[in-house]
Amino acid sequence: MSAEQAAALIQNGDHVGMSGFTSSGYPKAVPPALARQIEAANAGGETFRIGVWTGASTAPELDGALAKVGGIELRLPYQSDPTCRARINAGDMEYIDIHLSHVAQFVWFGFLGKLNVALVEVAGVLEDGRLIAASSLGNNKTWLDLADKVILEVNSAHPLGLAGMHDIYYGTALPPHRRPIPVLHPSSRIGDAYLHVDPAKVVAIVETNEPDRNPTFTAPDQASERIAEHILDFIDHEVARGRLPRELLPIQSGVGNTANAVLSGLDKGPYKGLTAYTEVLQDGMLEMLKSGTLGFASSTALSLSDEGMREFLGNLDFYRERILLRPQEISNHPEVIRRLGVISMNGMIEADIYGNVNSTHLMGTRIMNGIGGSGDFARNAYLSIFMTASTAKNGAISCIVPMASHVDHTEHDVQVVVTEQGLADLRGLAPRQRAKVIIERCAHPSYRAALADYQERAQALARSGRAGLHTPHLLREALAWHERYEANGNMLPG
């Protein structure tokens, strides 16, 4: 049927589980049609708002369109859309920022209420009703299993050759009936190649022919290149010390330029036959697969630039042997991540001098995107690395601060902090020792003295008996840098 007819099957107040993970595999026709119906309802004085549950981020046609008309009551578990973000920070939309591995199980547990509708993009439908999944899996299996009604968008822009690249595990269960997830290697195939759906629940099939809105792949900037060099030096050092095997351990890499710079650096290095166990596969990993640096990659989404997509489509048989896409409850499963011993590399907004990391909030109050899978990976990784340029907004913001204005990754979960200035290896260090190396190695020179001064005065206060020396802080000044930025547009005093 038409997207308009399908959208009309979604009711005010529905919880809708949509496909989509990092701009790939999201429904492209029904959300804009729904947005138009919501706009019309609003114009007629009617309230029409839904809950939007996805894999992770989507695209302007989904998050953007629905947020623009005020059609989202509650969004979870991750977003990165400018209109969504503005609505959330204006208090017009509720947003729950959830570890990506938690989402499917929370819905199965009944913690988030009833899932009314699944709206899932697929590449094709087999004659027996099984579905060829699209460029991301996210929570699609769970949405299809649990929703009362299913709307499918069959997008012929996805190659049917994606078939065989998915590994959809149907062995999950509710406790106390759970069994080990049998992934022993990133290439372990443990599930079905196709998604299943009860045909009786399918209330609409909408045909589309529109590619994913692929991210542009821009060349890494100088800071990203430097960060990548520091990480590569560190990895070489760990291999030399015998703390990493020569084939390393499975790599997880967040999205963005810095991540791509690290991957590109690895690709130029001496390593061959590496593996990846990650949640999103971008151009950098595709190139590594092509060159042989990477032997295999497990992910839940492909997020390729136009150029990357052309390379991928032109060599589908090659990549089908080297890529598996899994549901995000498996790509991000703590059990598997800890077993495999992943090298986890994620971006962040800021770290404090003790190594607490803020991945989500600007100046403590404004949501940026969300925690995504960074917690699933960092807590369970063999090595947990967090990276950022040392400053933002042309130097007006220091990304190393006295106290993080929001904490997503605690001191207990952060082993390595990297900026273009250098790398701080926090393993085996107590808080004051951490502060020393983070300030010396990671802070930008224009903030280093102020951070050292803060730390010294905090220690002096503690020595006077009015605070503790375990994690010295000046409570009055701990968030003053953020406060100054809000007031003056600059974290530096004066």
Place this chain on the structure above:
Amino acid sequence: MSAEQAAALIQNGDHVGMSGFTSSGYPKAVPPALARQIEAANAGGETFRIGVWTGASTAPELDGALAKVGGIELRLPYQSDPTCRARINAGDMEYIDIHLSHVAQFVWFGFLGKLNVALVEVAGVLEDGRLIAASSLGNNKTWLDLADKVILEVNSAHPLGLAGMHDIYYGTALPPHRRPIPVLHPSSRIGDAYLHVDPAKVVAIVETNEPDRNPTFTAPDQASERIAEHILDFIDHEVARGRLPRELLPIQSGVGNTANAVLSGLDKGPYKGLTAYTEVLQDGMLEMLKSGTLGFASSTALSLSDEGMREFLGNLDFYRERILLRPQEISNHPEVIRRLGVISMNGMIEADIYGNVNSTHLMGTRIMNGIGGSGDFARNAYLSIFMTASTAKNGAISCIVPMASHVDHTEHDVQVVVTEQGLADLRGLAPRQRAKVIIERCAHPSYRAALADYQERAQALARSGRAGLHTPHLLREALAWHERYEANGNMLPG
């Protein structure tokens, strides 16, 4: 040999892996002897300091004696000793506060340096050299496997009847060679009944006959009783809604009076044949095993009062059928905790209005004990519950604050907050919704208005465009409550 002779085998600068977990199974003779040698060395102008790695907390004979003479350079991963705490907060001792599930693997990975000596208490030695473990396992397997030298304390106060109650998994490996941990139920036996040690490494055996310094089991106070009632009502409610089976799911319970009050409440309730998958088994669980409320308990330590120990020793055969003690890398393993779907209940120091939890720091700077296993459990639990009385220090401290002064458990990991005032179910709530229920249900009446006022003014600031409405805060006031307490001994203004 004598404790003095054995202690003389420990050198300045050594890293010593000691047994001990919540006052049980810690070495009792060598640490005090070592403390005397350190004191003598210090008196002679010599520096003598070691690294002390354990399972978790120990007792005055170990942490207290060594800290008193300034003999600890670095302590990890957990402590609860007053002398240790004072030394750490005075800056005289380094302390690394580590998730208990991380410790063994970090040592295997080589992240904490070389382990020189293992100092492990056991209940007995078999003729073939295998060891009957004592009342806790902690990291003993790892210490015995990795240390250059092994000192054993054979404590005849431990009953040899403990034999058969241990389940020591020897199937761990370094990535990429790890396999699933095959625990499917708290009662799953997956390992050996005895500890192994290479006899060639054993440099000393010291005989002792001294019971663990057992905690006193005091009756729960009124606040603990009320917290327990709220949790029990909540569990009943979840069962009634079909979100928990009638036999519940495995229980994890932290230490202390509130935990014991909850267990005691469960014991009076309608539940039978429950299970526990926890890190410490206290009197409360022993009583539940006796009554049949609890059918089986898995732990890494027994921490019983004198009375509890008498009951246990008098009925060893009964309890041996119903208790397994495992290494803490298994009792606290994220893989197993997530698989089993544990109901996790842990104490805390404070929670903020958005549900971030501080488990470790007083007023943001002074360490109390440490994170222990709370992160292992909370992040991977089916239900993660944090509890505290709503105030401390006769009301001078509110345990619900505008912003946590240290974050150990993030908003992403905290589902339920409970005080004697009430229970806040945060599942499915966005930050401002969380703030409303936490303030209304959990805060003490004497702080409720001030918290609501903070939240309202933070929202007003955000509405003016100078902050975000996702997680509204007044950066200047966020930590003012803690600052006031440090200055005036009271969090309330004026």
